[in-house]
Amino acid sequence: MVHRLERDGLIALDERKEVHLTKSGKRHADSIVRRHRLAERFLVEVLGFEWWKTHEEAERLEHAMSPEMEQRIQMVLGDPQTCPHGNPMPGVRGRPTKPLERVPAGATATVERIPDQFEHEPGFLEYLDSQGLRPGVDVRVVDLRHGEPIRVMVDGTERTIRADCGQKVWVRA
Numbered sequence: 001m002v003h004r005l006e007r008d009g010l011i012a013l014d015e016r017k018e019v020h021l022t023k024s025g026k027r028h029a030d031s032i033v034r035r036h037r038l039a040e041r042f043l044v045e046v047l048g049f050e051w052w053k054t055h056e057e058a059e060r061l062e063h064a065m066s067p068e069m070e071q072r073i074q075m076v077l078g079d080p081q082t083c084p085h086g087n088p089m090p091g092v093r094g095r096p097t098k099p100l101e102r103v104p105a106g107a108t109a110t111v112e113r114i115p116d117q118f119e120h121e122p123g124f125l126e127y128l129d130s131q132g133l134r135p136g137v138d139v140r141v142v143d144l145r146h147g148e149p150i151r152v153m154v155d156g157t158e159r160t161i162r163a164d165c166g167q168k169v170w171v172r173a
């Protein structure tokens with residue numbers, strides 16, 4: 001695998017034998033990420049998928065997308081800046097964000113994104129949705145102690161959400 005990527009010029013090994021993405025490797029990686037995020041947007045905005053359901057579907061769709069299809073989807077969707085989970089398209093500078101656990105009790109913050117690595121976590125996005133938590137929603141922190149379930153107000157309802165949401169839900173700073 002490494003040899004094939006090296007042969008294709010996507011990665012290079014330095015003198016310490018560490019792997020680095022070359023410029024063309026970085027472009028290639030960006031293009032996969034862009035197709036993935038566009039596919040997620042397409043599933044939500046055109047096909048009416050729930051935001052929490054799109055990640056797995058998009059993993060299949062991204063491989064089927066030609067550069068022309070990618071461009072057309074981008075145009076039809078009006079050049080979206082983020083995926084439905086709030087993660088910016090490659091090259092787009094996202095807004096500053098911080099994990100929910102850094103919001104002091106009593107303060108309100110807006111959910112901005114669920115970082116990429118947590119999108120894949122089975123059931124996690126669906127769980128957030130069931131608690132009313134999705135990008136764009138305001139959350140007031142009622143009580144937050146590290147490692148314990150967090151009490152929040154979402155849409156006028158007080159809820160106790162899982163402790164791991166403190167690191168996995170990122171809000172606008």
Ligand SMILES: [Zn+2]
Pocket residue numbers: 036040054055056058119
């Ligand atoms: Zn995804």
Ligand SMILES: [Zn+2]
Pocket residue numbers: 037040055083084085086087119
């Ligand atoms: Zn996403």
